Amino acid sequence: MSGKAIGNQSGWKPEMAASDALIAAPTATGNRALMLEEPLIFEIGSTDRTGVDLADVPAAPSRLGGMERATPIGLPGLSEQETVRHYTRLSRQNYAIDLGLFPLGSCTMKHNPRLNEKVARMPGFADLHPLSPQSEVQGALAVIHELGQWLKTLTGMAAVAMSPKAGAHGELCGLLAIRAALEARGDARSVILVPESAHGTNPATAAFCGYAVEDIPATPEGRVDLEALEARLGVGGPDCDVAAVMITNPNTCGLFERDMKKIADAVHAAGAFVYCDGANFNAIVGRVRPGDLGVDAMHINLHKTFSTPHGGGGPGSGPVVLSEALAPFAPLPIVERQADGSFHLVEEETAGADHGQAFGRMVAFHGQMGMFTRALAYILSHGADGLRQVAEDAVLNANYILRSLEDVVDAPFGGTGPCMHEALFSDKGLAEGFSTLDVAKGLIDEGYHPMTMYFPLVVHGAMLIEPTETESKAALDQFIMALRSVAERAKAGDESLKGAPWFAPRRRLDETLAARKPRLAWEEAGGLAVQAAAE
C-alpha cells in the first residue's frame, strides 16, 4: 500500500460542496441516483401477500387454554424478491467498518479478521447446545479455558470470570465480587469513587449495586488527582466508607494514568479495592500487565480489544480478571482443567472447594461462546509478539492523527505529551455559533461515521478519535484531509456546514426527541415516526 495521501484520486470535483440545488430539485421517486429510498415494511407489505407457499394448517384442538389471538396478527407480507430488496436497501443506508474508517473513540472499531468468523462458524462450535453433556463438548470447554489462561497471562491476574456478556456486565461482575469480599470480612462500605472522565457505565454500575457514587477530581493534565483521592480516602481502616475506586486506564482522555501504582497502594492502604475499566486494553496489551499495577478486578471487552463485529448493540463479551484477594468470590460457572487433562464445568458451589465463596451466577449458561472462539482465534493468530504490536500500532496511529490535526483543531492535552490509543480534541476555536455537532455532520457528507462526540465530559465539545491499529497510513491521511477540511469550514464560519449532512438519506434529525419520545410501534396513519418527529 502506498503511503501517499489519496484524497480524491479521480480529480473529479463536486460543483458545489453543499448544493441547495440538490434539495430544490427532488426526484419523482425520492431516490438520489443509486441511493434508494425505502419505506417501512408495514407500508409496502400487505397481509394478503407472502413469499412462501405454506400448506393449510390442519384443524387440531387448541391447547392454548383460550389464550389464542382473537384477531389476525397483521404482519406485512412481501414476495421473496421484495423482501430481499427491502433489507438490502436498508443495509445500504448503514455505515460499517467494512465500508470505511470508523473513528468512534472508546469503541475500538477495528477490522474483524475473517479468520475469526470462519472459526466461530465451525459446526463443532456453532451447533453446540448449551445443555450438551460435558463429555461431548470438551473442545468448547478447552477453548473457554485456554482463552481464560491467555487473559490471565496478558493481565497478570490470578483468576478470570468468563461469563459476563459485555463491558458493563463485567463491571457489575467485578463490583459484586468486591462486595462479596467486603461482606466476607464483615466490612460494609457504601461509596464507590469514580473519576469525572469515566464512561457512563461506571457510575451506573456502582449505583445499580446500591453504592453511593462520588467524583474523583481530575488534574489539569486530564489524569486522576492523586492528592484529592488520598484526602478522600483518609486514613482508611474501619471508618473508611469507600468500597472501591473505578479507574479507566488508559483513561477516556486517551491518557495513561501514570500514578496507577500509587493510586492502587493508597486504595489498598484504605482497605478498599481497585476496579479498572479495561475497555481500553487495546492500547496496552502486551506492554502493561494491570495486575502489576495493583488492579483487583478488570473487565476486558473482547469485542473491542480482541475484535468482533459489535455495531448496533451486540454481541459483546466482558470477561473479568480478578486478583488473589477477589478470586475466591468469582461467579460460576468456572471451567477447570482436571489432572487427566479433561475439562470440567463447575456449576455448583461446593463448600470447602476453591469456589465455595462464589457470589452467584451472571448468566444462565456459559457466556458468549461465539465470541470466545473469535477472541481466541484473534489471539492465536497474532501471538504474544503480534499482540504487543497491536498496542504499539494503535498508539502510533492515534498520535499521527493528534499531531496531524492539532494545528487546526484544539487538542486540550496535546501539549502534555503523546496520547495513547485515542486522540482528544475540543470545540475551542470554532467560529461563533459552530459546534462539535456541525463538524460531526460535516464528516458524514465526507463519507465518514462521526467520531465520539461530547465525551469525555471533562472537555468542552469533545471529539474523541480512535483510529485503531488496523487503518493504513493512506486511510488515515484521507480521514485527516476530510476532518481538516470540515474543521476549517467550521472555523471560517461556513454557513453551509449548518445544513450538513446534505448528501445523507436523512438530514438533521431531532435526535433528542427521537431518544426521549421514541415511537417504537408503527401506527397506520403515522408513517415514519422518527422522521416525522424531526421534519
Ligand SMILES: *Cc1c(COP(=O)(O)O)cnc(C)c1O
Ligand atoms: C465500551 C466501554 C464500556 C462499556 O462496554 P460495553 O461492552 O459497551 O458494555 C465501558 N467503559 C469504556 C471506557 C468503554 O469504552
